Amino acid sequence: MSELDIFKKLEILTDAAKYDVACTSSGVDRPGMEGKLGTAAKAGICHSFAADGRCISLLKVLMSNDCAFDCTYCVNRRSTDCRRASFTPEELCELTMQFYRRNYIEGLFLSSAVVKNPDYTCELMLSAVKMLRDDCGFWGYVHIKAIPGASPRLTEQLGRYADRMSVNIELPSQQSLKLLAPQKSKEKILTPMAQIRDGIAQNSREIVKYKAAPRFVPAGQSTQMIIGASPESDRQILDLTEALYKKYSLKRVFFSAYMPVVSDRALPAIDTPPPLLREHRLYQADWLLRFYGFTAGEILDEEHPDFNPLLDPKCNWAVNHMEHFPVEINTAPYEMLLRVPGIGVKSAMRIRSARRQCRLDFDGLKKLGVVLKRARYFIVCSGKSASPLPTDNPAVIAGAISERGLGQRKVDPPEQLSFFAPVREDGVKCLTGQI
Amino acid sequence: MSDGANIVYRYDGTYQGFLCCVAQCFFDKKLPQGVQLLDEPQGTLFGIKAVDTDERLAARVERSLSVRISPLAQDMVRKGFLCCMEDKELRLIRFILKGYRNGARVTKLSVDPDVHAIDKALLYLKNEAHYHVEFMRFADCGGFLASMITPNNMVLPLVAPHFCERFNTGNLVIFDKTHGMGFVYQSAGRKREFFQADSLDLPEPSEEETHFQELWRLFYDTIAVEGRINPALRRGNMPIRYWQNMTEFQR
Numbered sequence: 090m091s092e093l094d095i096f097k098k099l100e101i102l103t104d105a106a107k108y109d110v111a112c113t114s115s116g117v118d119r120p121g122m123e124g125k126l127g128t129a130a131k132a133g134i135c136h137s138f139a140a141d142g143r144c145i146s147l148l149k150v151l152m153s154n155d156c157a158f159d160c161t162y163c164v165n166r167r168s169t170d171c172r173r174a175s176f177t178p179e180e181l182c183e184l185t186m187q188f189y190r191r192n193y194i195e196g197l198f199l200s201s202a203v204v205k206n207p208d209y210t211c212e213l214m215l216s217a218v219k220m221l222r223d224d225c226g227f228w229g230y231v232h233i234k235a236i237p238g239a240s241p242r243l244t245e246q247l248g249r250y251a252d253r254m255s256v257n258i259e260l261p262s263q264q265s266l267k268l269l270a271p272q273k274s275k276e277k278i279l280t281p282m283a284q285i286r287d288g289i290a291q292n293s294r295e296i297v298k299y300k301a302a303p304r305f306v307p308a309g310q311s312t313q314m315i316i317g318a319s320p321e322s323d324r325q326i327l328d329l330t331e332a333l334y335k336k337y338s339l340k341r342v343f344f345s346a347y348m349p350v351v352s353d354r355a356l357p358a359i360d361t362p363p364p365l366l367r368e369h370r371l372y373q374a375d376w377l378l379r380f381y382g383f384t385a386g387e388i389l390d391e392e393h394p395d396f397n398p399l400l401d402p403k404c405n406w407a408v409n410h411m412e413h414f415p416v417e418i419n420t421a422p423y424e425m426l427l428r429v430p431g432i433g434v435k436s437a438m439r440i441r442s443a444r445r446q447c448r449l450d451f452d453g454l455k456k457l458g459v460v461l462k463r464a465r466y467f468i469v470c471s472g473k474s475a476s477p478l479p480t481d482n483p484a485v486i487a488g489a490i491s492e493r494g495l496g497q498r499k500v501d502p503p504e505q506l507s508f509f510a511p512v513r514e515d516g517v518k519c520l521t522g523q524i
Numbered sequence: 525m526s527d528g529a530n531i532v533y534r535y536d537g538t539y540q541g542f543l544c545c546v547a548q549c550f551f552d553k554k555l556p557q558g559v560q561l562l563d564e565p566q567g568t569l570f571g572i573k574a575v576d577t578d579e580r581l582a583a584r585v586e587r588s589l590s591v592r593i594s595p596l597a598q599d600m601v602r603k604g605f606l607c608c609m610e611d612k613e614l615r616l617i618r619f620i621l622k623g624y625r626n627g628a629r630v631t632k633l634s635v636d637p638d639v640h641a642i643d644k645a646l647l648y649l650k651n652e653a654h655y656h657v658e659f660m661r662f663a664d665c666g667g668f669l670a671s672m673i674t675p676n677n678m679v680l681p682l683v684a685p686h687f688c689e690r691f692n693t694g695n696l697v698i699f700d701k702t703h704g705m706g707f708v709y710q711s712a713g714r715k716r717e718f719f720q721a722d723s724l725d726l727p728e729p730s731e732e733e734t735h736f737q738e739l740w741r742l743f744y745d746t747i748a749v750e751g752r753i754n755p756a757l758r759r760g761n762m763p764i765r766y767w768q769n770m771t772e773f774q775r
């Protein structure tokens with residue numbers, strides 16, 4: 090392996106890391122410090138956008154792809170015949186520092202295949218980030234992926250060097266995990282997740298008492314799972330997502346449409362297109378959970394275990410609950426405004442503050458920048474409606490607000506879905522926020 | 525104050541010079557037809573009045589903005605001066621005079637055509653500055669890091685502090701080719717300085733610099749997932765205007 094030059098290594102270890110979707114650099118503000126290189130911005134900063142349109146914020150690479158495990162869905166599994174490479178800590182530090190000072194990146198996203206065993210892998214990663222922080226004086230963003238099955242002591246030490254940590258839940262159910270990732274298990278994944286959660290909680294108590302207490306994962310923890318490699322319904326995935334937010338206080342749950350990279354009897358055929366629409370719907374629903382006060386059970390239920398391909402989940406909920414509409418813009422509670430299709434968090438806040446000054450009519454709403462295209466079917470202003478259609482038949486409304494073209498014309502989904510994944514940073518400016 | 529004195533102001537293009545134009549208007553009790561730069565090619569039907577730049581007068585006007593109008597108004601004028609906006613000086617002068625009459629309220633008059641135009645220009649400035657924080661690229665020129673930019677607005681004063689803080693361990697040069705304006709930061713003594721120049725020549729990239737540029741281009745090409753190529757999304761997130769100065773597109 091030693092004869093590989095840095096170009097080959099970077100290529101192999103980037104290629105192996107690129108399917109990971111979490112690339113945000115958000116969650117922590119850290120001002121500059123004399124003699125150290127870097128700062129961190131709470132909203133995160135994108136530095137480029139790759140040909141797939143996704144944000145490049147961090148140097149996202151694996152420490153090594155020389156894996157001892159054999160997860161069926163993975164390009165790096167032990168049993169495939171792929172090129173193997175590992176960075177030395179020096180190489181990784183040099184790349185990070187040199188890319189950072191040219192303003193290519195916000196920092197490092199370090200993950201790794203399991204080299205020999207989880208503890209050995211952690212030691213490798215630890216030596217790299219230690220060198221980066223302590224010897225090179227790197228003060229920018231660091232996201233570290235915890236290795237399931239590693240000893241808690243090592244996970245804890247990694248957390249002292251990281252801004253964010255994540256443990257991939259990998260697949261949406263235990264059965265799938267057993268089938269597709271035989272060396273991983275629910276316990277091995279959830280143990281470090283709980284440990285990081287508790288570490289963050291304890292750390293924030295320490296900081297209250299003692300401001301200079303060393304920080305532990307200040308930007309919080311996230312996870313991701315692969316969608317479409319296994320048979321779970323959208324509802325199962327969304328329920329799991331909700332539970333993860335609640336039980337593990339996660340900052341984000343990311344979804345990654347499965348891209349068939351290996352053929353195996355247990356997996357979708359190699360020419361299966363990645364389920365991008367499904368991934369997109371999951372991000373929309375995730376947004377509803379985090380910012381709109383929805384519960385997973387409201388978005389999908391036993392009768393409707395999967396997303397409607399033609400309607401985003403918020404519209405879908407609305408047309409199935411016409412008994413709540415129309416809402417009176419001038420008096421409806423804020424929570425209800427948020428449930429109106431087409432009214433996002435920003436618009437709802439603007440309405441709330443504007444209506445304290447004067448009664449709002451449709452003209453006033455337009456001035457506030459509220460887009461009425463879909464909202465008009467669901468609202469009234471002082472009792473007046475601006476709906477061009479009768480609103481007593483949900484099917485008519487559903488037809489009027491559906492995303493025509495998505496399902497009917499069989500267009501190429503990646504082109505059509507201009508805003509799939511977590512496009513920009515976590516902020517509300519994310520396009521999917523206005524649903 | 526009446527509109528339309530048959531006169532055009534000419535000034536040196538500096539912020540101080542502009543503030544003196546404001547004072548001139550105030551003394552004349554008349555708005556000029558236009559405000560131009562001293563070196564503008566001749567050719568106007570109106571009389572020309574050259575406004576001298578007097579630092580003390582400028583400082584008085586600057587102070588009056590926050591005292592007689594509001595600190596927010598002062599900030600809007602300062603930043604407004606960095607914007608690219610048609611009739612920038614005239615709009616700002618009218619805004620200031622309205623502010624003297626209406627006080628702090630002027631910044632909220634978003635239906636007023638001048639205030640509206642300034643708000644819009646400021647938003648453009650802010651967005652463009654943010655794009656620069658994201659997409660600016662530096663090259664190691666041996667002893668200092670350098671970046672060339674071509675913004676429509678004068679974003680340099682807005683972005684420079686970000687990079688001084690972030691890259692405080694070394695020396696920095698940023699040069700705005702559009703406006704012939706540069707900025708230097710020296711880490712020894714933390715000296716910060718703006719300068720004006722028509723152009724700036726940088727040394728040819730060293731072998732080491734080329735090495736890291738190539739590594740970055742390799743990373744950029746490798747990180748995209750083939751099954752999801754999406755040119756429209758990329759353009760939407762990263763306007764093509766910025767690509768010319770970005771290492772990953774310079775091949």
Ligand code: SF4
Pocket residue numbers: 156157158159160163164165166167201202203270
């Ligand atoms: S542990 Fe599994 S998912 Fe991770 S690199 Fe190894 S084979 Fe791939």
